[in-house]
Amino acid sequence: MNTATDHPVEPTGPGGGADTGEPGAGPTGGGRTETGLRFALLMTVVTAAGITMLNNALAPTPDDTPGDSLGCMLASGIDPDGKNLTNILVGAARPEALEECLSGVPEVEYWKGMVATLFLLAVAALVFWWLPRRRERWHRTLPIATVDRDGGLAAELAELRETAGIDPRVRFRVDPARTTAGAVVYGRAGLYTVCLHNGLLVRRGTDPEGFRAVVLHELAHLRNRDVDFAWSSTALWRVFVLLALLPFLFSTGRILVTGLSGRSSSPFWPGAASMLTYSLLNGLLLVALVHLTRADLLRRRELHADAQAVAWGALPAGWDQPEGPRRTSLLRARLRRAGQLLRTHPGWAERRAALADPGRLSTVGAPQMFLTGVAGSLLVNALGVIPRPAGLGGNALLTAALVAPVLWLVLRRSVLRSTRTESGLRAGLWLGCGLLVGELTNGNTSGNEWLTAEPEYVLALPLVGAVPAVWSAQSSRLEAVLRGRWPRGLAALLNGLVTLVLLWGGLGWWRASGRLQAMGLTGEFDGFRTFVTRTNPGPWQDYAWELSASTASLPTLIELNKSVPLAVAAVLMVLFPLCLYARHPGTGLRVRPTLAAGAAGGLLCWAAFAVLSYALHLGRPGTLRERTGAFQYVQLWWLLLTVTAACAMTAAWVAGFSGRHWLLRALLASQVVQLLGYAGIFLAVSADGCLGPMDVYGSNCHWLPANGRIILKLALAQSVTSITLFSACGALAGAGVAWVVRRRHGKPPTTPATPPAVARSWPALMTGGLALAMSLTLLAAVAVVHAEGPASSSASSDGARKFRELLDTPPTARAAKVREWQALAWLTKGGLTRFGRISVAFLALADALRKAGDQKPNANGKIRLDSEEFSRLCADLAKEAGAAQTYFRVPDADLQKKWSNALHRLDRSGRECVSALADDTPTSDKNGDDTFLLSIDDMPAAVKELTLVLEELRARAAPS
Structure with missing residues (x-):
């Protein structure tokens, strides 16, 4: 119960509850577990954000394009000034080619952010070890023996320590310079210290019960290892700000200022301005999230520590401390309430209210669920740079695995212990609103367009949090009638698993489908409509409304119905409550x-x-x-x-x-x-x-x-x-x-x-x-x-193959500079290489034909060809033409059409050549309609068409 407020940065006594192993048990109602999970979520967000920020801070500027991974993006046809949705579809049109191109980027570029983050964590561990020593040297504390002449203080502290069940190795010290009647705990496992302020020793003589309440409060922090949470988060956050956040903000801001000032020659301007602005906003949002979340967690732990101290025998009268002067102005009162969100310690009135009504500690707070939603949104986007097994389900599952336990535990404790009726709707909506705010600030949905094309899909994010929250809360209420540890444990496990899968399904739908639909996928991209009409031919002009409505809902239906775990969870949403009803009608x-x-x-x-x-x-x-x-x-x-x-x-x-x-x-x-x-x-x-x-x-x-x-x-x-x-x-x-x-x-x-x-x-x-x-x-x-x-x-x-064929019409960049860089990137990232392989295969076939033509004909005037050799040469040419078809589309609609037609002709001619030679049929130049000769005759024209396309791209990539 620290009354000092002049050191808001340091963890001066976060509170927590006793852990009894079961949510809702104990005097603090499982607050330790819930806040511990939220601490873990917050630190995971900071760590994942550190990987992204360090990766961006160490990355080369866009002026280095096309020599790095950005060159692969340009080669695929991405236009920095184009629409965000169009660029996403362009990247999805040739995923194999993009993966192959990115594999050529030096591996250190991909791993440098993770290596730098490991270094950041190591530095944070050193800071965590050093902070307690720095505090003792800075405040110049003294041992208890220097102020305890008769030994009565040491005996009383030992008695309180035994009451709390604390390790005897804990140290008690005195800070003679602090005149407030408070205390603070700090240290690390095996080396904890309770530092009593000099004013608290004076209070011991005038108010011994108040003295006991303060000490028991601080011992409650040690009992629940709150010091480790607070000091580790402090160390990690300080190191993160110094080594990751500030360099990221500096490098990103420098690139943004350089680009907006017109001094940058990169083709990513001005299209990259909005994305960099969103990156800066994302960094500032992380700062606000960490400060608000950490303050909220520490305030709640203070309240839980108060409850634990009272459970150990402290009298509630010890919290009868005077408040500051009350403000009569409504504006000042509201500003004061807003300012309390930044404080790490609750006010005395809030503490007394929590002690008078223990159910208040179990209620779901709107700020905690909102901040949890923001953290989940930032995490699901920050995890995109971390390699992961494909079978895990991606970022959505990793995020849901951290967010869902927080939601489930908070609601379960509120239902089982709170005196208020908990429906879960308010908590779920606040969680969803946090997801929405984090998504809008991240900028992945709007991209370089600032506003989404279909904002109604963004408004579905509150439902992503509300549905699992309401279901979990109402199911937890049904569990209250169960008796026995195993039935309640099994019911709680199923409740948590279904909540996890529902939240994962909602986040997965948003990342795979909802976000694209918010960008305007169904309104601006006609691929779904074309896919449906091709698959189901008929007089679609008579069913225009049905076609529009069905294709608008098609992405959502596909995404929701393809997941087996989500389908089982949907059935368990009904089956689980019915099982409880069958046991207890x-x-x-x-x-x-x-x-x-x-x-x-x-x-x-x-x-x-x-x-x-x-x-x-x-x-x-x-x-x-x-x-x-x-x-x-x-x-x-x-x-x-x-x-x-x-x-x-x-x-x-x-x-x-x-x-x-x-x-x-x-x-x-x-x-x-x-x-x-x-x-x-x-x-x-x-x-x-x-x-x-x-x-x-x-x-x-x-x-x-x-x-x-x-x-x-x-x-x-x-x-x-x-x-x-x-x-x-x-x-x-x-x-x-x-x-x-x-x-x-x-x-x-x-x-x-x-x-x-x-x-x-x-x-x-x-x-x-x-x-x-x-x-x-x-x-x-x-x-x-x-x-x-x-x-x-x-x-x-x-169906996926047919759908990807619909993406084969490449967009043309609007800016001439972007078209130049796209042409250069397309040539250097593999276009010239693939054409070179085709040329080698064609010249080998032409050389074999020339040698065969120099032979003397047989008595019947025909030339005998080596069918095995020509079949191999034709197959090689068809193979290289087919491989070139999987490369990036030419970043121009007309040139792409010529390039694709020429490759198709080469591929077809090569396969027809192999088929004609399969029976080892002798051919001669007199037989002009022979299949073999017809296939050979079309090859030079196709190679010439490819050459003209490359010449046009060279001219565009190197303008005069």
């Missing part, structure tokens, strides 16, 4: 009315199917062949849209009229609708032809379950995960609307008290069993859909 989940609401939603879905089938029947093409392709795609899309809408509307309705467990009930009802909707799809397609005005395809009545299984399998593959997640978002919307309506009408929130546990009854058990069976059915459907590995993967691979 008196949890207040109210399964039977929820199933009834789901059945009503399913009937509504079937009615919508009937209307949809009738509408499709009226507009269906005349022949059965015409009803495939586009028409079949439109039907499947409408069926999925109907099921999704019915599930989301049912979830919103149930959530709006529910009190406790509104998300869990909404998900259960939506799953009933989902299963009934799938059953309706199977029946409608299987009985098509027997439904009269609702027939979509057939006109003859036949029961064809095979057709139903085919359509149902397609529906499951595209919706089994996304419908559950969309239903959760619909439930959030329904609950939000209901809350607004109640507030406007002055009605209290419908949150009844926790119902008492009741004995099992047969109706409850049957209802729970039915719900479990339905959940297991959907889980089995997930397993069946994702079990078809080879067929699904081959279809996905073929």
